[in-house]
Amino acid sequence: MDFVSLAVGFLVGSATGAAGTYFGNKYTDKRKKIEHKKDSERFFNDLWSNHQVLLTEMKQDLLNPEYEFHREFFILNKGGCFNHAGKYLAYFVEDHTHLEQQVKILESHGLIDNVTEYGKNVQKYQWSEPFASHLCTT
Template identity: 65%
Template sequence: MDYFSIAVGFLVGTATGAAGTYFGNKYTDERKAKEHERDLKVFYKTLWLNHELLLSEMKQDLLNPEFKYHRDFFILSRAGYFNYRGKFLAYYIEEHDELEQQIKILVSHGLITDVSEFGKNVKKYQFTEDIVDHLLAE
């Protein structure tokens, strides 16, 4: 066997292996992206089914031009007194079933963050951009 045939065989084998790896990775990545997109749709659909009233109110607040860039909100009781300078978003315990538990679920999914200040009696949270994007797209 001559060296030319060996070199050609080696190069063809290497090119075939590289192409196989490239296309295998490409189509695996596309499949995983589709699966991830499908999983996200199922996740958000389930989330809407379980928390429709709260998420609808949050969506309406974010669609309001006055609160377009607001990301912080408070959990309040209508019976209490709250003093805050400026406009703010608030969700009231009396208006939502198990509001604090619903908020904890959203926190556990990483959709909102607890940013309450130490020593304050009022719970303060912040929307993540993921939930804002979803609410505004829904």
């Protein structure tokens, strides 16, 4: 076996392996991206079908120019007292059946965070930015 044919065989084999790895990763990434998009669409379709009334109200609030950049909201009772400086968003337990459970489901999926201040009796939540933008675009 001569040195030239050995070197050429090594280079061709290396190039073939590198090209195979590159194209394998490229198409695997494309497939995973498509699968992720389908899973995300399915997740949000299920979410909308199960929580349509609440999510529709949230969407309307976020599309309102007065609340366009608000990312926090409160869970309140209509009969209770609440003192807050400035404008705020609130959802009332009396208007939504199972509101607290729906909010906990959204929280468990990482779509909102509980940001209730220590020592306060009023529940305060914050939308994640990706969820807020999803609400505004659907």
